[in-house]
Amino acid sequence: MTVKPVNQKAWLLVLPVLLIVALNAIIPLMTVVNYSLQDTFSPGVFFYEGTKWYQDVLSSPRFHGALGRQFLFTGIILLIEIPLGVAVALAMPRKGPWVSVCLVLMALPLLIPWNVVGAMWNIFALPDIGLLGYGLNWLGFDYNYTQQPFAAWFTVVLMDVWHWTSLVVLLAYAGLSSIPDAYYQAAKIDGASAFAVFRYIQLPKMKRVLIIALLLRFMDSFMIYTEPFVLTGGGPGNSTTFLSIDLVKAAIGEFNLGIAAAMSILYFLMTLLVCWVFYTAMMRGDES
Amino acid sequence: MAQIKLDQLAHSYYPHPEKQQDYALKAMDYLWDDGRAYALLGPSGCGKTTLLNIISGLLKPSQGRILFDGEDMTMRTPEERNIAQVFQFPVIYDTMTVAQNLEFPLVNRGVDRAEINKRVTEMLETLELSSKANLRAQGLTADEKQKISLGRGLVRYDVNAILFDEPLTVIDPHMKWQLRTKLKELHQRFGHTMIYVTHDQTEALTFADKVVVMYEGQVVQIGTPEELFERPDHTFVGYFIGSPGMNILPCELRGYYAVVDGHPVVLGADYRQISGARTELGIRPEFVRFVGASEQGLPVTIDTVDDVGRHRIAKVRLGRYPLNVIVPEGQEIAATDHRVAFDSNKIGIYVNDHRLQPERFRKGAGAPA
Numbered sequence: 001m002t003v004k005p006v007n008q009k010a011w012l013l014v015l016p017v018l019l020i021v022a023l024n025a026i027i028p029l030m031t032v033v034n035y036s037l038q039d040t041f042s043p044g045v046f047f048y049e050g051t052k053w054y055q056d057v058l059s060s061p062r063f064h065g066a067l068g069r070q071f072l073f074t075g076i077i078l079l080i081e082i083p084l085g086v087a088v089a090l091a092m093p094r095k096g097p098w099v100s101v102c103l104v105l106m107a108l109p110l111l112i113p114w115n116v117v118g119a120m121w122n123i124f125a126l127p128d129i130g131l132l133g134y135g136l137n138w139l140g141f142d143y144n145y146t147q148q149p150f151a152a153w154f155t156v157v158l159m160d161v162w163h164w165t166s167l168v169v170l171l172a173y174a175g176l177s178s179i180p181d182a183y184y185q186a187a188k189i190d191g192a193s194a195f196a197v198f199r200y201i202q203l204p205k206m207k208r209v210l211i212i213a214l215l216l217r218f219m220d221s222f223m224i225y226t227e228p229f230v231l232t233g234g235g236p237g238n239s240t241t242f243l244s245i246d247l248v249k250a251a252i253g254e255f256n257l258g259i260a261a262a263m264s265i266l267y268f269l270m271t272l273l274v275c276w277v278f279y280t281a282m283m284r285g286d287e288s
Numbered sequence: 289m290a291q292i293k294l295d296q297l298a299h300s301y302y303p304h305p306e307k308q309q310d311y312a313l314k315a316m317d318y319l320w321d322d323g324r325a326y327a328l329l330g331p332s333g334c335g336k337t338t339l340l341n342i343i344s345g346l347l348k349p350s351q352g353r354i355l356f357d358g359e360d361m362t363m364r365t366p367e368e369r370n371i372a373q374v375f376q377f378p379v380i381y382d383t384m385t386v387a388q389n390l391e392f393p394l395v396n397r398g399v400d401r402a403e404i405n406k407r408v409t410e411m412l413e414t415l416e417l418s419s420k421a422n423l424r425a426q427g428l429t430a431d432e433k434q435k436i437s438l439g440r441g442l443v444r445y446d447v448n449a450i451l452f453d454e455p456l457t458v459i460d461p462h463m464k465w466q467l468r469t470k471l472k473e474l475h476q477r478f479g480h481t482m483i484y485v486t487h488d489q490t491e492a493l494t495f496a497d498k499v500v501v502m503y504e505g506q507v508v509q510i511g512t513p514e515e516l517f518e519r520p521d522h523t524f525v526g527y528f529i530g531s532p533g534m535n536i537l538p539c540e541l542r543g544y545y546a547v548v549d550g551h552p553v554v555l556g557a558d559y560r561q562i563s564g565a566r567t568e569l570g571i572r573p574e575f576v577r578f579v580g581a582s583e584q585g586l587p588v589t590i591d592t593v594d595d596v597g598r599h600r601i602a603k604v605r606l607g608r609y610p611l612n613v614i615v616p617e618g619q620e621i622a623a624t625d626h627r628v629a630f631d632s633n634k635i636g637i638y639v640n641d642h643r644l645q646p647e648r649f650r651k652g653a654g655a656p657a
Contacts, residue, residue: 185346186379189366190440191396200381200392 029268035261053262063263065238066246073153073242074221077160081217082210084161085168089176090202092169103173106166114163118230121159125231145232149239152232156240159227164217171213175206211282215275222271243267290356290448290481292320292343297352299338305350312338314505315352322357325475325482327496329489331528335505336485337453343483344451345369356448372441373451377458378433380425387412387421390439397444411439414474431463435470442474449481456491468495489529501525517572518634523641526570532601532612534636535576539569541637549607551586556633557646568638573601573612575631578621585627588613593621604628 036053038046057063092102109117127133127144132155136143145151179201187197225244228234234241234249241249247267251260299313308314313335320326328336341347343354345366353362361369372393381389390411394404412418415435420428425436434455441450452471456464472495475482486492492499493513501509501516501524508522509515520526526534539546544558546569553569579585588604588611602613602621606628613628615621637644 180377182375182377182379185366185373186375186437186440188346189344189371189373190393191367192392193396196392196396200383204382 032261032264035257036265039258049258053258054266057259057262057266062238062246066241066243069239069241070222070243073157073160073224074218076157077164077221078214078217080157080161081165081168082214085165085213086172086206086210088165088169089172090198092173094177103170106169106173109163109166110170112163114226115230117159117163118227121155121162121227122231125155147236149236152236152240156228156231159231160221160224163227164220168210168213168217171209172206175209176202179205207282211279214282215278218278219271219275222274291322291358292449292481292483293355293358294318294320295353295355297339297342297349297354299335299342299347299349299351311350311505313342313349316507318500318507318510320481320483322481323479324497325472325484325495327492327499328483328485328502329487329492329499329528330502331487334502336487336502339502340373340451340453340483340485343449344371344373346373370444370446370448371451372444372447372449373453374434374437374441374455376454378430378437380428380433380436382424382426384425385422386417386425386428386436389425389436390443393440393444407443407445411443414442415439415470431459431467434459434467438471438474442478442480445478447480449483452482452484452486454486455484456486456488464491471495489531493529501528503528519643520570520636521643523568523570523638526572526636526638530572530574532573534570534572535611536638537569537571537606537609537611539567539637541567546635546637548586549609551607553586553630553635554632555635555637555646558648559637559644559646562639562644565639566641567644568641570636570638571630571634573614575634576611576613576628577631578602578613578615578619579627579629580622581625583627583629585629588626588628590621590626 034046037049037051039049039052040046088106093099112120124130125133125145127137127146133143133145142148143151143154145155183201183205184197187201192200223244224242225248228240228242229245229248232240234245243263247260247263250256250263294316296315296317297313298311298315300311302310305311328339330336338347342349345361345364345368349362353360355361356369366373381392384392387408390408391404394407399407409418412421415438417432417435417439420432425433428436438450438455441447456467459467468491471482471484484492484495486495493516497512498510499513499516500507501522503522503524509520509525511519511521516525516529520529520534523534523536527536537548539548539553541559541562542552543561545552545554546559546567547553548569586606588606591603591605591610593600593602593615599617600615600621602615604611604613604626611628637646
């Protein structure tokens with residue numbers, strides 16, 4: 001057997017992509033790692049602190065609060081958006097002129113800039129002049145999201161559901177559209193009920209797109225910043241201060257670079273871990 | 289099990305059909321016997337799947353009725369008609385095991401557990417899938433999946449008919465033969481009325497008791513494989529069945545002989561004179577032979593000779609018209625002076641594509657004067 005000489009020129013071809021990844025991912029991430037391990041008092045002066053910032057962050061009640069709120073928020077919106085998205089997709093017409101009408105309507109919320117979404121809901125939910133806020137109070141509910149934590153949560157969740165359920169709908173609809181007619185015909189002939197059709201045909205065929213939808217919605221909601229920042233600014237009190245908002249407060253508001261960097265790294269690792277757990281758990285079923 | 293009657297049945301995919309061409313299926317009246325295996329054969333777009341879906345109830349016909357054992361089923365759902373259908377692509381429920389797939393139609397119909405288990409075990413054996421009963425159906429091969437689709441129909445013993453829509457399209461060639469044999473075996477065992485849609489003549493001819501040949505939305509002939517081969521009722525049947533198909537030569541009729549581009553051809557029977565219509569002579573390549581110098585024959589020129597293994601196919605020209613001749617193994621083709629003779633009893637005469645009945649048959653055949 002002859003040994004093929006290794007062609008080192010191949011590295012040149014990988015170089016551009018390495019450069020791009022280095023510039024947009026590795027270098028920023030390593031800068032954050034640097035900050036998270038050192039303390040600084042003036043530009044260019046750094047002291048090595050080891051894992052101090054990590055210990056501080058992990059033991060701080062403020063971080064626990066933000067993290068808890070973050071998981072609660074993400075959990076609530078996933079529980080609402082995934083089933084609701086699937087339900088809407090099932091209710092959408094499969095053929096005819098209404099398909100494009102529905103698709104455009106669904107796509108609209110996704111096309112609005114995030115800060116505009118926040119601003120819209122900020123005004124929409126104001127108890128004195130906003131349609132939603134005024135309407136709720138008119139109906140007899142005592143609703144003021146700028147003062148009541150529950151009302152603030154209700155508004156933030158409602159806004160996210162309005163903004164992002166469409167994404168789940170579009171993905172689920174794409175999954176549904178890919179099911180050949182023969183499956184429905186066979187189910188009819190097998191005497192399957194509508195629920196059986198959903199359980200044994202539609203749901204399994206939508207599984208892959210739903211995994212994508214779940215991952216996207218998890219990551220996006222876990223990293224949510226703009227909309228609640230514009231809507232409530234994290235308040236009232238700290239009631240809607242999620243991880244990103246807390247992080248920005250620490251980094252820019254309080255200029256705690258070490259704490260903020262340690263939070264960022266933990267935040268990044270958590271997102272990565274949860275996504276990995278979701279993905280492997282859901283793909284495992286496929287292999288067996 | 290049921291006898292199926294099509295009563296003035298027609299279908300158009302347009303809401304308000306006007307012309308004949310608007311109909312995917314033109315009005316037809318047929319009676320299909322209980323317990324027989326029928327193949328619907330025809331090219332793509334001839335209406336065979338439309339007809340199948342009307343019989344199964346997946347499609348409502350634009351007009352006419354469909355009756356099972358005399359009972360009007362036109363407006364009934366597939367479930368009420370109690371039929372089974374196997375589709376072109378295997379339909380399996382991915383998340384279920386093989387056994388669960390087979391019991392699904394029974395569970396939906398509320399059959400009791402002991403009975404379900406009995407039938408499913410039996411069906412798994414029949415389909416030779418016992419060893420895979422508890423595997424997820426998703427991971428099986430295409431032919432195994434198609435067997436499951438078939439099994440879901442067969443576990444319901446009492447189905448009125450089993451319909452197949454080109455079920456072997458996605459199956460490997462060597463498995464096709466096996467599955468077809470299995471189907472025939474199951475048909476003999478259970479005696480269901482079977483209707484099998486295909487565009488593959490081999491499949492149709494080996495599977496069915498009766499082959500229903502369809503062309504442009506119409507049934508052009510229903511017959512046994514022999515009848516279709518020996519006596520095609522329509523030039524399309526002649527051309528579609530057989531490999532290569534029947535030679536169709538424009539001709540003029542002169543009683544007991546026909547003139548093809550100036551060459552007289554003796555016929556096996558007398559035909560009346562026809563005027564103002566397109567008359568053609570049909571002869572299968574199997575019934576045309578090259579003749580030696582001592583015999584009389586029609587002069588031809590040879591274009592090509594293809595060796596297809598069992599025999600050779602000579603593509604020749606009689607006057608202006610191309611003609612295929614099957615040359616049996618071992619027979620030599622002379623170097624010059626090529627002449628062919630037609631087996632006069634196997635000649636069919638077609639007027640506007642439909643077979644013309646002769647006035648009377650004759651015995652023996654002499655050369656025309």
